[in-house]
Amino acid sequence: MLRLTDVKLPLDHDDQAINEYILQRLSLQPKQLSEYTVFRRGYDARKRDVIILMYTLDITLADSVDEQTLLAKFEKDQHVRMTPDMEYKFVAEKTEELEQRPIVIGFGPCGLFTALILAQMGLKPIVLERGKEVRERTKDTFGFWRKRILNPESNVQFGEGGAGTFSDGKLYSQVKDPKFYARKILTEFVKAGAPEEIMFLSKPHIGTFKLVTMIERMRKDIIALGGEIRFSARVDDILIENDQVTGVELAGGEIIETNHVSLAIGHSARDTFEMLQKRGVYLEAKPFSIGFRIEHKQSAIDDARFGKNAGNPLLGSADYKLVHHCKNGRSVYSFCMCPGGTVVAATSEEGCLVTNGMSQYSRKEMNANSAIVVGITPEDFPGNPLAGIDLQRKWEQKAFVLGGSNYDAPGQTVGDFLTGRGEGEFGDVVPSYKPGLKFTDLSKALPPFAIAAIREAIPAFEKKIKGFSAKDATLTGVETRTSSPVCIKRGRDFQSISTKGLYPAGEGAGYAGGILSAGIDGIKVAEAMALSMLEKEA
Structure with missing residues (x-):
């Protein structure tokens, strides 16, 4: 399959325009083109009265056409290349039961994808979310807007789905993504009920109400794969011995032992930042x-x-x-x-x-x-x-x-x-x-x-x-909360530079900004945790 980029067509082009463009651009006969799909569609509105649609196309040639010969013909053309392999590949897979389960603190976009990837690799994560499940949280949030009654543990910032639930639901980012993690995120969102157009629009968005249903479905997937999700489960302490995480303590006093904790707390968990500072976890202002x-x-x-x-x-x-x-x-x-x-x-x-x-x-x-x-x-x-x-x-x-x-x-x-x-x-x-x-x-x-x-x-x-x-x-x-004012520094292994087994992740830790970049960071952290737990090398 070939990828053709920088395809420019008028806003009002007809149904045949793309097909005709491909044939002319690649010097093909109609019978040599099998089909095409739109990988990306955006627009250039710098001249507002002459708006241009911008496409990236994936092209399947007829069996009679040799792809390599055609690619050689366009060797110097940066807009004609092989379509990259974008299928997500798991870095590890559990083959036997482990003594401990990984813990994911926070269930916003970052925690959601950390937990989902861990669950898909068979590692049965335990998710601890201080807020409520998304529909109860929505009731609390709308109640605050209407009646001025604030629940400090269930609001725009805290609860299933994170702050991104009450946003525009933008699904684009400027972060570098050589492994196509964004494609994995969009695929999972479509599977959970998002409009299929998010796969090709240059600036896709979902909106709040669609996000609510999608998050519920993804939660069910994690549970079906052996994951456990607890709401109203605020983590009050990270247990550390000899600079190694040994577990977490919940607000009610329950202790869960583990050597692998993902910290996907979001940018507003101020009490958690204070706790981390007291425990000696290295933090920097940002x-x-x-x-x-x-x-x-x-x-x-x-x-x-x-x-x-x-x-x-x-x-x-x-x-x-x-x-x-x-x-x-x-x-x-x-x-x-x-x-x-x-x-x-x-x-x-x-x-x-x-x-x-x-x-x-x-x-x-x-x-x-x-x-x-x-x-x-x-x-x-x-x-x-x-x-x-x-x-x-x-x-x-x-x-x-x-x-x-x-x-x-x-x-x-x-x-x-x-x-x-x-x-x-x-x-x-x-x-x-x-x-x-x-x-x-x-x-x-x-x-x-x-x-x-x-x-x-x-x-x-x-x-x-x-x-x-x-x-x-x-x-x-x-x-005031455009991003976290704190960075929880981590190394190349995604672990805190001061505390082994603690994996700072997402917006709250200073490594993301927005739903898509937070999800991408969640995938990276899940992979690092899995490799560590299964003692594999990256």
């Missing part, structure tokens, strides 16, 4: 970002990005990705853009206010939203490795007070924020955050350097997205 959520009408973003092509079903709701380097040395960028979505309350601690973005699969809500955040580094919060958590909490508590100390969020129009006008009211863009918003002066909600940077960046973004700095666009504060 950069992260803070800012606000910005909302525009989705129709305005569609028009700015797609022009007369807005509304085309192949394009869907428009997204954007923006970055601006400021005069004060800071960088401001858009993050977690949610087309046709809503801004959601995402705190996991009482007395704190945190925002995030979420979309359903349809992306049909009135507004587009994204985080507009400022990068900060450990130099901004010197001290111990957990100083970044202290900084996050400081501004989350400040936002809670600015919003009225009842989980309403502080908000302001872009026009008033840019001019420094503290009083006003919302206009044509109706904020989507629940429970509600309190109009206030957002210049008090972040450090001065962040406010200055965002005030410079928004007008700069207007040059790329017309209407971005519209006066009635809205800002909601604050977004």
Whole structure:
């Protein structure tokens, strides 16, 4: 099978256009082409009125055509190559019962795939998730949004599916993936009920409600393979002797012995970070970002990005990705853009206010939203490795007070924020955050350097997205949990550099950002654990 890349066709091309392109591009006769499949489809919208579809195609030739001869003809053409073998191959397989079972702490995307791969290799993992199963967790989360009643152990951050469950469900990443782990993830998601289009769209997404059903099915697969999944099972201590993990202790006092623990805790398990520091596990502070959520009408973003092509079903709701380097040395960028979505309350601690973005699969809500955040580094919060958590909490508590100390969020129009006008009211863009918003002066909600940077960046973004700095666009504060403020350092064997048998994994450990990259890291960690447990060399 051959792979043909950089195939460019008009947005409105007919059904025969791809077939005709292949024949012309490879100088084939119709009878020499057996079939083709679309491996990837994206679009180039830099010229919004002349949008081009971009394809990567996998081509099966007729038996009469010699692939090697054809490849030799296109030897110097980087866009004609053999289709790589993308089938996932397990690095190990258990052949006999082991004395101990591997433990996976956390059941977000990283923990989910760590557990699934371990189970598929016959290693029967025990998953310990501090939150509830996904449907109960969804009830708690929606209850918080409607009634302001927070469950610190069951919310946007904690519970089956992790923070990614209440997001746009994006399934793309910029991480290098030479072993095609992403393909394994997408395949498992489709098996669990995801739309098959995620296998070929360049920017696939699922949305919250589809994720809920998929996660339940994948949980059942893990259990059917001998895995065990415990909810409301918070790990309060990692047991360590002579720098080797020997087990874990649960909140109720139960101890489970094991020499292999995957730590897929997510970026908001602050109490777990504190416990790890006390136990002597090596931690480092790492950069992260803070800012606000910005909302525009989705129709305005569609028009700015797609022009007369807005509304085309192949394009869907428009997204954007923006970055601006400021005069004060800071960088401001858009993050977690949610087309046709809503801004959601995402705190996991009482007395704190945190925002995030979420979309359903349809992306049909009135507004587009994204985080507009400022990068900060450990130099901004010197001290111990957990100083970044202290900084996050400081501004989350400040936002809670600015919003009225009842989980309403502080908000302001872009026009008033840019001019420094503290009083006003919302206009044509109706904020989507629940429970509600309190109009206030957002210049008090972040450090001065962040406010200055965002005030410079928004007008700069207007040059790329017309209407971005519209006066009635809205800002909601604050977004502080873009990534983990802590890195749990690990070596090439994926084990903690200070603690053998402890495998830091995913976003919380500082090795992923988003559903797909977290899942990829989960697979890598599962493989490392399996090789160690079965005493095989990588």
